[in-house]
Amino acid sequence: MKLTFTHFFSLLVLILFSSCASSPNIETDQDIIYDLSSYRSFQIENPSKEEGASQISLNPILYQRIERAIRSNLQNKGLKESSESDLIVRFYLATDREIDRSQSFNNYNRRGFYSDLDQRYHRVDKDSFSIRFHDSQSEEVVWYAFSRFNRSNTPQDQAEVNELINKALNSFKN
Numbered sequence: 001m002k003l004t005f006t007h008f009f010s011l012l013v014l015i016l017f018s019s020c021a022s023s024p025n026i027e028t029d030q031d032i033i034y035d036l037s038s039y040r041s042f043q044i045e046n047p048s049k050e051e052g053a054s055q056i057s058l059n060p061i062l063y064q065r066i067e068r069a070i071r072s073n074l075q076n077k078g079l080k081e082s083s084e085s086d087l088i089v090r091f092y093l094a095t096d097r098e099i100d101r102s103q104s105f106n107n108y109n110r111r112g113f114y115s116d117l118d119q120r121y122h123r124v125d126k127d128s129f130s131i132r133f134h135d136s137q138s139e140e141v142v143w144y145a146f147s148r149f150n151r152s153n154t155p156q157d158q159a160e161v162n163e164l165i166n167k168a169l170n171s172f173k174n
Helices: 002-020 060-076 158-169
Strands: 026-030 041-045 087-103 119-135 141-150
Touching: 026 158, 041 060, 060 087, 060 158, 119 158, 141 158
Parallel strands: 041 087
Antiparallel strands: 026 141, 087 119, 119 141
16 A cells, blocks of 8 residues: 555646646747648748847847757758758747736735735746748748747757757647
């Protein structure tokens, strides 16, 4: 009996820890009018990097890592990179600065009265990316991926970026 309880408890702890692991949610969509299996080549167009205040905190090396990861993933799917391509791949990075408010509900002043005046505001930087595959003839978007995550969870090295892009492009079936 003790052995089964130990197994049950271990499984419960494993489920609890795995639910705490944060992995960015990636949304994808495709236009079913286009047959993704008909595409054989791609070309990556470099995104325009704005020099605005909202973009100043974006890591320019992240652009390079994402481009490498997209290229590698598509080549692994059997597509060839070509200047006369079937698909044009465009990706975008953005950052949003938000203000989160937290409030403590356990505050009592000296007279014992509840006070809700303890509010804290902190800045949260959220990064997002989108990848868009365009048909080279019609310029229409045939496949799309989007993800948004806290700056603290932003991929930091090429392996992490590869993992994120692989997860995003997993639903792209050619």
